[in-house]
Amino acid sequence: MKDWRFPLSVGILFGCLCTTAVTLAENRIITLGTGGSTGLYYPTGGAVCRLINQTRQDHGIRCAVRNTLGSIANLEQVSKGELDVAIAEAAQLYHDVRSNKQKTAGDRLTTLVSLYPEYLSVLVNNDANIESSNDLKGKRINIGKTGSSQRQTLGILMEGRNWSVKDFSAVLELEPEEQAAALCDRHIDATLYMVGHPSGAIKEAIRDCNSRLVSLSDQDITTLTEENSKYSKSAISGDLYGLSDTEIRTVSVNATLFSRADLPEETAYAIVKSLFTQFEDFKRMHPAFAGLTPKEMLSQPLAAPLHPGALRYYQEVGLDQFIPQE
Incomplete structure (x- = not known):
């Protein structure tokens, strides 16, 4: 009768791989800057993080919300690498990008998705x-x-x-x-x-x-x-x-979800995929989201260049047809 048990070395190998995968997943945390607790940025950030965390088994990323003073603070903290992603007014993001504050390619700010007006x-x-x-x-x-x-x-x-x-x-x-x-x-x-x-x-x-x-x-x-x-x-x-x-x-x-250009492409991809594959859930999370459509959100003029990871997802599902060419 054959012994179907794994050799000890193979068992150790699989055990190491599983442990490593879990450890990596647990350590992949992104911080999302929002605003004061009485404004809409805070529940919006909470909604986006919830959608990311609900699909964590697909990408190994955990999302944590951070209270901030809002757009200006978020722009500064993302630029400095103190936050991974954040929400800001498109007008403030546009001004920040045009002022050439970013010194290197990685420091430049990029759009993930336009949210709501x-x-x-x-x-x-x-x-x-x-x-x-x-x-x-x-x-x-x-x-x-x-x-x-x-x-x-x-x-x-x-x-x-x-x-x-x-x-x-x-x-x-x-x-x-x-x-x-x-x-x-x-x-x-x-x-x-x-x-x-x-x-x-x-x-x-x-x-x-x-x-x-x-x-x-x-x-x-x-x-x-x-x-x-x-x-x-x-x-x-x-x-x-x-x-x-x-x-x-x-x-x-429009409120805009943004990041630095050096946010890993796979992370940007996972963020927007988590949002749009659970879009009906997102719309139910706050009355301000109820009337949103992917077409409306993506057709807004870009305040900052689109992150390549976000663009890759939009191209895969055909949403890139709504993105304005600038």
């Missing part, structure tokens, strides 16, 4: 006599933290109007999660920030704090769209917040 949202107290961004002068306003995307965007508007911080009656530098409470407590009259809709923080402020969204003026819309081609004229539907027949005029820019 963010809207410049002007949230005000109902009793502050603010009908549009024209009326912000002389009010108590939150300008955001130094270096934040919020601060930079407001700076563009202020420059376009030849305003300075002295033109407001009070200026606060609040974290994103502090803004709604400051409105509720009447510490500020208005705050401006980029966010995807529907936003839980805005919904809470409208419901509980006598607050509302107001439109940008035509002048401010023109200022932003002429300053950066990634901003586009848009509108927020009041239906999202129980305000039927209301349309808030503003600008939008």
Whole structure:
């Protein structure tokens, strides 16, 4: 009778291979930079990481979410290699790439996928006599933290109007999660920030704090769209917040998942494959994702060159036909 047992040497070889594979899988961790816990970047990063982790047996990668201050911090940390991937406004990513901050090929930033539109949202107290961004002068306003995307965007508007911080009656530098409470407590009259809709923080402020969204003026819309081609004229539907027949005029820019160019090609490939092979699950993870389609996401103008690993996946499944040629 034949002995079907493996020779000892073969058994040791298989055992070593299995142990090594498990160890490699356990050590392949990517960090994904998001934003504050009250914004949409944080749940978006959580959703992407969840999809990656659900398919870990296919690629051996684990994804971990990191809280950050948002777009500007994410751009800096990815550029320095402190984060592997992150989310940023396309306008900020585009500006960063065009400013030639990246010194080597590996440092250059690349797009993995465009996610969802963010809207410049002007949230005000109902009793502050603010009908549009024209009326912000002389009010108590939150300008955001130094270096934040919020601060930079407001700076563009202020420059376009030849305003300075002295033109407001009070200026606060609040974290994103502090803004709604400051409105509720009447510490500020208005705050401006980029966010995807529907936003839980805005919904809470409208419901509980006598607050509302107001439109940008035509002048401010023109200022932003002429300053950066990634901003586009848009509108927020009041239906999202129980305000039927209301349309808030503003600008939008797409949130973009990005990385350095030296992110391994197989890693970039696995990230976008995990997203699109589980796309219906992704759409159910937040109301802001519900109406997204792969065609819509991939047809957005690129703020940074597409990572080769992401492009390889899109070509394999035929999604590259939607990517704009620039």
